[in-house]
Amino acid sequence: MANRRILGIDPGSKVTGYGIVELTDKARVCYIASGCIRSGSGAFMVRLGEIYRGVVAVIDEYEPSELAIEDVFVSKNVASALKLGQAKGVAIAAAISRDLPTFEYSPRKVKKSLVGNGSASKGQVQHMVKAILSLQKSPPTDASDALAIGICHVNTSHS
Amino acid sequence: MANRRILGIDPGSKVTGYGIVELTDKARVCYIASGCIRSGSGAFMVRLGEIYRGVVAVIDEYEPSELAIEDVFVSKNVASALKLGQAKGVAIAAAISRDLPTFEYSPRKVKKSLVGNGSASKGQVQHMVKAILSLQKSPPTDASDALAIGICHVNTSHS
Numbered sequence: 001m002a003n004r005r006i007l008g009i010d011p012g013s014k015v016t017g018y019g020i021v022e023l024t025d026k027a028r029v030c031y032i033a034s035g036c037i038r039s040g041s042g043a044f045m046v047r048l049g050e051i052y053r054g055v056v057a058v059i060d061e062y063e064p065s066e067l068a069i070e071d072v073f074v075s076k077n078v079a080s081a082l083k084l085g086q087a088k089g090v091a092i093a094a095a096i097s098r099d100l101p102t103f104e105y106s107p108r109k110v111k112k113s114l115v116g117n118g119s120a121s122k123g124q125v126q127h128m129v130k131a132i133l134s135l136q137k138s139p140p141t142d143a144s145d146a147l148a149i150g151i152c153h154v155n156t157s158h159s
Numbered sequence: 160m161a162n163r164r165i166l167g168i169d170p171g172s173k174v175t176g177y178g179i180v181e182l183t184d185k186a187r188v189c190y191i192a193s194g195c196i197r198s199g200s201g202a203f204m205v206r207l208g209e210i211y212r213g214v215v216a217v218i219d220e221y222e223p224s225e226l227a228i229e230d231v232f233v234s235k236n237v238a239s240a241l242k243l244g245q246a247k248g249v250a251i252a253a254a255i256s257r258d259l260p261t262f263e264y265s266p267r268k269v270k271k272s273l274v275g276n277g278s279a280s281k282g283q284v285q286h287m288v289k290a291i292l293s294l295q296k297s298p299p300t301d302a303s304d305a306l307a308i309g310i311c312h313v314n315t316s317h318s
């Protein structure tokens with residue numbers, strides 16, 4: 001069976017983190033790539049275009065088989081929730097346009113999966129991402145969060 | 160110059176209304192088509208897929224040159240705002256994927272453009288949609304709202 005390759009996405013209207021991990025046939029999780037799509041501070045419609053095209057470009061370059069995305073359910077207020085929802089929506093649409101099945105995980109579920117504690121700190125999650133993927137140093141926060149979502153999906157769907 | 164054809168979208172996580180109007184070279188607004196994409200009551204990710212593919216299908220069938228979409232800024236609560244934002248995001252992504260420029264109009268702006276009063280009732284807007292497009296009867300609410308957004312865009316960008 002071909003290795004499973006997961007694209008994790010940490011959605012945001014200004015910065016969208018992405019991280020790609022692969023589950024090898026030896027049941028090891030390997031780091032493939034990670035980074036941030038910076039959609040800047042211009043008109044919101046332009047930013048949505050940057051996010052959509054950015055995620056499509058990542059999918060076309062790394063050819064993941066699945067998308068895992070954070071199920072955000074809290075936000076400062078209704079206006080910021082509508083913006084974050086749209087940013088997340090265009091990222092999901094990029095996956096739909098490439099026929100990738102999409103899975104959602106709450107921040108609590110991601111923390112529990114990596115650290116064993118749903119209330120773990122961001123620092124603890126970053127530490128585990130670095131350890132699990134045998135990285136020399138921690139990727140930037142948004143990329144690290146995206147890798148964590150990808151690892152959580154591997155753990156959840158593999159077991 | 161070719162006629163301008165506008166796709167109006169009234170986004171929703173269960174029903175997405177669409178309406179296509181055309182501005183002819185005689186500066187008349189003509190009705191082309193309207194309808195509803197029903198994304199059902201299944202898993203939210205499945206519904207987002209229905210909306211994205213539904214809007215792409217409408218674009219590919221009617222080949223509009225622009226998208227006009229409602230700029231929703233109120234919602235019952237943060238959770239419903241996140242859902243509505245995602246539904247709107249995948250609809251916008253469908254337009255981005257087909258390189259359509261996208262414009263947003265607040266409900267108040269749409270009402271003012273059609274009825275001359277930003278506090279007009281839904282019934283007054285429906286009445287004006289029917290009159291402007293010389294329709295025999297009013298389309299269903301979601302389709303009528305989408306046509307209203309399309310007409311508002313024609314009025315705003317033409318004058």
